Amino acid sequence: MTAPALQQPSSQQTPPGAEAPRALPPPPPAPPGAPSHRLRFAVGVLVASLVVTGLSWMLLSRARAGAALALEERKATVATLALADLVVRAGGSGDGVRQALAAWQQQAPAGAQAKVIAFDGLSLEAATDAGLGAPRRLQRDEKPLYDQGQRLRAAVETNREESVVRKEEVEIAAQPDGSLLLAAPVELDGQVRGMVEVRTPRVVVAPSPSSGSAGLALLLPLVAFFALALVLGERRVGLALAATFALALGVGFYAWHSVSVVVEDRRAASEEVADSVRTQAETARELISRLGLPADPPVVASSWDADAFRKPRGWLTAAGQVDAGVLAGRLAQASGDVVRALVAVALLALLLLQAIGLGSVGALGRTLVTHRRAYAYVAPALVGMLVLVFFPFFYGITLSFTDSNLLNTSRPLTELWVGLKNYVDILSDFDLSRTSADGARVANYTNFYWTLGVTVVWTVTNVVIGVSVGLLLALVLNTRGLALRPVYRVLLILPWAMPNYITSLIWRGMFHQQFGVVNHVLALFGGEPVSWFETPFTSFLTALTTNGWLSFPFMMVVSLGALQSIPVELYEAARVDGASRWQQFRAITLPSLKPALVPAVILSVVWTFNQFNVIYLVTAGEPGGSTEILITQSYKFAFEKYRYGYAAAYSTVIFGILLVYGVFQNRVTKATEAV
Amino acid sequence: MxxxxxxxxxxxxxxxxxxxxxxxxxxxxxxxxxxxxxxxxxxxxxxxxxxxxxxxxxxxxxxxxxxxxVSNFTSVMTEQPFGRWILNSAIVSLATTVVGVFLACTAGYAFSRFNFPGRRTGMMAFLVSQMFPGTLMLIPLYIILVQWLGLGSSHIGLVLVYATTAIPFCVWMLKGYFDTIPKDLEEAALLDGASSGQIFWRIILPLARPAVAVTALFSFMTGWNEFILAATFMDQELMYTAPVGLRFFVGGYSQQWGYFAAGSIIVSIPVVALFLFLQKYLVSGLTAGSVKG
Structure with a gap:
């Protein structure tokens, strides 16, 4: 034999899963004297209450801190926009501005600072800090101020041009010392001509939620459970219900507490903002009459309570009073959010409670201890798989029930929930053609069933080509005494060794319409150059050629390995019996190939079905997405059309197809083995 | 014939x-x-x-x-940041190999030698995970790695993803090989007072060297040849891996076929050499998982 014999793997002698593993550790002993149901449920209630109270306390304090910060920002925005309004009325520069700033400072909280910048003459027009010596030209180290002003001007102009408000017109930056630094544009006659900058005094840290109510929320379920347990005794179902009730009691109490805290906070915050708006408005009116500033347009104080795009938030009436209707709506929304969050936490805790109470946690713990060595060996891989394979998978499935896209990724998934809509959209669209703008019927290549058809044709043709070419070459190479066999073998295996993205890009180059080698070869034999990527059929052929080229060596190597393991004696015996060459092939060669070829075909079906690189890099779906296969199509939905939810549903359908195929082929192989 | x-x-x-x-x-x-x-x-x-x-x-x-x-070769390495991209690929692939082989060896050993609750489920889950479509995982992976863990445009993020993608194949492959190593060896070592760790590191791993080599090759090739994930996660040009860089030469409106060709050859030589050297083991590993008898 000149060729290096392809070693049959020793692992095939004892195939995995063919027999039960011989375990080293003994079976787990039965737990001696399991603790009573009452004790277990008591522990469950304690743990679940701790979890629920702890988590909700954290959520509540975070929500309060967030609300406090938001309140400071609102108040600061009111102060800043009021100042900007005054500066505009005072003409943007000159003594009026300085008087307006002085009046503004009178009513501003102690420690608030402000600067007014005018772009004309690059000047610092006014500043609350007398040490800065306003008015004067901006100095070199104040360049960032000027840049910020220009940025705001650009934002205002962009928003106006696009008539879509997407650039922030008020910049708010939290400072390291806890104060806020705000900047707003000064607009004169529709043009941004300056900027005001306001620095608030230090923001007071939000109060933590009271620990008293948290303690009560912890104690309440325990007391309730003990009372009920005394009555119930050791009845499991009764205890489970009692524990659930006790937990619900605690959660209900804390939910009531949280909602009232949040609602009270919100109400107080609105009042506070309304107060500050009214004070600002009075100052403004007083100043206008004192300095004789233009009173037209009239002061609309509520417009100062605005977001970063200078759109009024709508909480206040024009007179600067809290709008009761709006407030009630927002409060209902806020308490709804609180209740939803608490219910989620409570369900988690309930699961934990029942797991502990019914003994699953105990059993789990005992199993972990008994088999700790095995679990220690599996743990690293398992954790990796859970975090980076299984969690993303289930997250992706969840995503498929939402309308998630590029514009709404920051919103929680529950708000984007659309149920089965994506699946219905994908699977119920049977229109393989549609009417284009000029009334003609054109094929609809983005239709799921078209792409599915292409994928099936793609998979079948590729596997047929791969198996036939590979098997033919293997049979030829298996000829005894054939010269140069190792050389042929290594050269024929090269396409498999090359990274397939490189292969794909090479073939894309070779199919180039003007410079590609394939068209040169056609021309050599008198053919016309073909624009390969302009019709679906030729475009499909390029991908098929590429994938055929890179996939036949696998089949060849697998077949060659199987062929070389057939004992020569079999053929000799057959010849003695007078079998013809064809009979020998049918009776000996083919059956011996089957155990190696069947798994190879199964593998290559899955590979080809998901062959992303070849389609994506060779045809890129051209023309018009007609040569897209399912996997590349779903990639395009996700990363070119940014329809994340739809793309996730599309991928889930692909997974479903593969799963059905997997189960089906498993049945078939089992059936063929049984025969 | x-x-x-x-x-x-x-x-x-x-x-x-x-x-x-x-x-x-x-x-x-x-x-x-x-x-x-x-x-x-x-x-x-x-x-x-x-x-x-x-x-x-x-x-x-x-x-x-x-x-x-040879100007294409010299300029691709000097004028273009291709040397840097190769280095990125090398770092990522080698780290993937180390992490992937370690995780697969330990898990494969446990699946082969211990009988514990969840063993069958675990192995089936690993197998089924091979069918998860890549595009379904891309968006969640992006959210987890880039937005939650802040590992966008970093080597670590790619290494973690590649190592875990390679795990199922490597675990099945190694488990199959461990199954063929006779139990008596371990029992003898146990009698001699060897600890479980010693048995694994000193006896099993050295015996399973061919399978470990294939696992290593597979992990390395996963890291060296992967294109989509790297293209999605690495948005800084300096952090591109070689595949993303090669596509950068001829993708879109860029038509630098000379750079692409020179780069392709540089990138292909190590994997082709490794592949030709180890391919017979790879084939047996691929088919062993599903062949019966």
Whole structure:
């Protein structure tokens, strides 16, 4: 034999899963004297209450801190926009501005600072800090101020041009010392001509939620459970219900507490903002009459309570009073959010409670201890798989029930929930053609069933080509005494060794319409150059050629390995019996190939079905997405059309197809083995 | 045909067939080598005159450069950040190999030697995870790695993803091999007072060297050849891996075929060499998982 014999793997002698593993550790002993149901449920209630109270306390304090910060920002925005309004009325520069700033400072909280910048003459027009010596030209180290002003001007102009408000017109930056630094544009006659900058005094840290109510929320379920347990005794179902009730009691109490805290906070915050708006408005009116500033347009104080795009938030009436209707709506929304969050936490805790109470946690713990060595060996891989394979998978499935896209990724998934809509959209669209703008019927290549058809044709043709070419070459190479066999073998295996993205890009180059080698070869034999990527059929052929080229060596190597393991004696015996060459092939060669070829075909079906690189890099779906296969199509939905939810549903359908195929082929192989 | 001894059939038709197959097989490789050594960025081997003769056309498909130059290789390494991209790929692939092989060896050993609750489920889950479509995982992975863990454009993020993608195949492969190592060896070692850790590191792993080598090759190739994830996560040009960089040369409106060809050759040489060296193990590993008997 000149060729290096392809070693049959020793692992095939004892195939995995063919027999039960011989375990080293003994079976787990039965737990001696399991603790009573009452004790277990008591522990469950304690743990679940701790979890629920702890988590909700954290959520509540975070929500309060967030609300406090938001309140400071609102108040600061009111102060800043009021100042900007005054500066505009005072003409943007000159003594009026300085008087307006002085009046503004009178009513501003102690420690608030402000600067007014005018772009004309690059000047610092006014500043609350007398040490800065306003008015004067901006100095070199104040360049960032000027840049910020220009940025705001650009934002205002962009928003106006696009008539879509997407650039922030008020910049708010939290400072390291806890104060806020705000900047707003000064607009004169529709043009941004300056900027005001306001620095608030230090923001007071939000109060933590009271620990008293948290303690009560912890104690309440325990007391309730003990009372009920005394009555119930050791009845499991009764205890489970009692524990659930006790937990619900605690959660209900804390939910009531949280909602009232949040609602009270919100109400107080609105009042506070309304107060500050009214004070600002009075100052403004007083100043206008004192300095004789233009009173037209009239002061609309509520417009100062605005977001970063200078759109009024709508909480206040024009007179600067809290709008009761709006407030009630927002409060209902806020308490709804609180209740939803608490219910989620409570369900988690309930699961934990029942797991502990019914003994699953105990059993789990005992199993972990008994088999700790095995679990220690599996743990690293398992954790990796859970975090980076299984969690993303289930997250992706969840995503498929939402309308998630590029514009709404920051919103929680529950708000984007659309149920089965994506699946219905994908699977119920049977229109393989549609009417284009000029009334003609054109094929609809983005239709799921078209792409599915292409994928099936793609998979079948590729596997047929791969198996036939590979098997033919293997049979030829298996000829005894054939010269140069190792050389042929290594050269024929090269396409498999090359990274397939490189292969794909090479073939894309070779199919180039003007410079590609394939068209040169056609021309050599008198053919016309073909624009390969302009019709679906030729475009499909390029991908098929590429994938055929890179996939036949696998089949060849697998077949060659199987062929070389057939004992020569079999053929000799057959010849003695007078079998013809064809009979020998049918009776000996083919059956011996089957155990190696069947798994190879199964593998290559899955590979080809998901062959992303070849389609994506060779045809890129051209023309018009007609040569897209399912996997590349779903990639395009996700990363070119940014329809994340739809793309996730599309991928889930692909997974479903593969799963059905997997189960089906498993049945078939089992059936063929049984025969 | 599997001709039996003593029965001679003429070999020359077989040689003709094989030569044709070999020419078709290696032509694209010769083509890329030609472009690489041509010294310019065109994807044509030679420029055709206005009215080409047969010989001009034949010249245009002969994979031999008109002028021989290594300038594509020198400029791709010096003028383009390709050296940096190769380095990125090397770091990522080697780290993937180390992490992947470690995780797969421990898990494969547990699946092979211990009988514990969840063993069958775990193995089936690993198998099924091979069917998860990549596009379904891409968006969640992006959210987890880039937005939650802040590992966008970093080596660690890619290494973690590649290592875990390679795990299922490697675990099945190694488990199959561990199954063939006789139990008696371990029992003898146990009697001699060896600890479980010693048995694993000193006895099992050295015996399983061929399987570990294939696992390592597979992990390395996963990292070295992967394209989509790297293209999605690495948005800084300096952090591109070699595949993303190669696509950068000829993707979109960029048509630097000379750089692409030179880069392809540099990238392919190590994997092709490794592959040819270890391929017989790879084949057996691929089929062993599902073959019965």
């Amino acid at each position: 599997s001709a039996a001894p003593g029965e001679r059939i003429p070999h020359w038709p077989l040689h003709v067939l094989l030569v044709v197959a070999v020419v078709l097989t290696i032509y694209p490789i010769l083509w890329v080598v030609t472009i690489a050594f041509s010294g310019n960025q065109s994807l044509a081997i030679s420029t055709l005159p206005e009215d080409p003769t047969f010989w001009d056309r034949l010249r245009a498909i002969t994979p031999w450069p008109q002028t021989f130059s």
